[in-house]
Amino acid sequence: MQIIDSVDAIQRADFAAGSCIAIGKFDGLHLGHQAILERMRTTAEESGARSVAFTFANHPLSFLRPDACPRPLMSREQRIEAIAGLGLDACVMVEFNADFASIPAEDFVVDVLVGKLNAKHIIMGADFRFGHRGAGDGELLRALGAKHGFVAEVLDWVEDDEEGQVSSSRIREALLAGDVEAAGRMTGRPVAVRGEVVHGDARGRELGFPTANLGGHVEGLVPADGVYAGWAVLDGVSHPAAISVGNNPTFTPNEVSRVEAFILDFADDLYGQTMEVRFAHHLRGMVRFDSLDALIVQMDADVVETRALLGC
Template sequence: MQIIESLEAIDPADFPDGSCVAIGKFDGLHLGHRAILERIHTAAVAEGARSVAFTFSNHPLSLLSPEHCPRPLMSRLQRLEAIESIGLDVCVMVDFDAAFAAIPAREFVTDVLVGRLNARHIIMGGDFRFGHRGAGDGDLLRELGTQIGFVAEVVDAVMDDEVGQVSSSRIREAIGSGDVQTARRMMGRPVSVRGEVVHGDARGRELGFPTANLGRTVEGLVPADGVYAGWALIDGTRHEAAISIGNNPTFTPDEISRVEAFLLDFSGDLYGRSMELQFAERLRGTERFGSLEALVEQMRADVARTRQVLAR
């Protein structure tokens, strides 16, 4: 997949047969986003054009209203990988800066999408807004499509029979409360975080449960503190894992939360390697235990429960 990181880098010569473009923030790449991107991919194949996702490297609110800017569900790289997995030809991921925010809505469509990308088909979600002060909406896109001669398509929000409307904000709320099952249902895949395995305090090893600790820089939105059943993905191999998020209130109640995983039936050195953790179900919250014996007993129960959950 070709990645373009600025408007100036878009070369109209790269789109001689036109393009089909999906525009949106695509944070979390949930089922609604996938519906839009899969639709534009299908249209591009049918029309013999290049399929393009147009998005931003940062959330627009990080510029417009930083105090209200939500935490991202995915890192930039995670989003690019997820978009590429759908099979799109190009991802335009630009910085949402003051210059971009000042582009009028009509100019964004006529000069950028049509003028630079030679868009013949443009699709967006019904709640997406574009252009200066968010003046562009589905009605304007349809109007411009009629005037200029491209297909304008506005897709309604995806509804789930159990959880209702699928949205990035609802996924963020679910993850923040530890409800990784609801988040997974809206995303169509497990909630996941990843990072480099670093040295911890070796306390788990001393207790018979050696854990792999993720470094302080973690990609993805970390769920609420607690113990989870899930998987650890290392070099393409998935291992069952009991995952702990928190500050270890029994030993270090004043430390910041950290992410660590005990890989079931695994032995080996993971330090310095990349590890992705995928969450299946929250087993319990964090607790402070009065003795090592009580802690070890609970850890054994967590491992047993993890096996039961993942067996399903």
């Protein structure tokens, strides 16, 4: 997949055959986003045009209203990888800054999407707004399509059978409440975070449960403190794991929350490696135990439940 990181870097010659473009923030790449991108991809294939996702490296509110900007569900790299996994030809991921924010809605469509990307078909979600002060909407896009010779398509919300309307904000709420199952239903995959495995305090090893600890910059939105069943992905291989998010209320109640994975039936040295942690099920909240024996009994129970839920 071709990755373009600025409007100036777009070469019209790359899109001589025309393009079918999906525009949006695509934070979390949930089922609604996937529906938009899949519709765009199949339309591009049918017409012989290139399939293009147009999105932002940062959330627009990080520039417009930093105090109101939500925490991102995925890092830039995670989004690019997820978009590439859908089989698209190109992704334009630009920085939302003062220059971009100042582009009038009509100029964005006519000069950028049509002028540079040679758009023949443009698709967006019903709730998406574009252009200076968010002046652009589905109605304007359709009017510009009729005027400039492209098809404008606006897709409605996608609904989950259990969760109802799917949105990035609802996924964020679910994760911050520890409901990784609901978040996973809305994204169509287990939610994941990623980072480097670093040295911890070795307390888990002393208790018979050695953990791989994520440190430094962790990509993705970490769910609420608690214990989870899921997977640790190393070099593309998934391993079942019991996962702890939080401090250790029994030993270090004042520490900053961290992500630790006890990888089942695994004993290799992982320090310095990149590990992705995928959350499948919430087991319990974080609690303080009155004795070391009580903690070990609960950790054993967590592992048993993890095996049962993951079928391993």
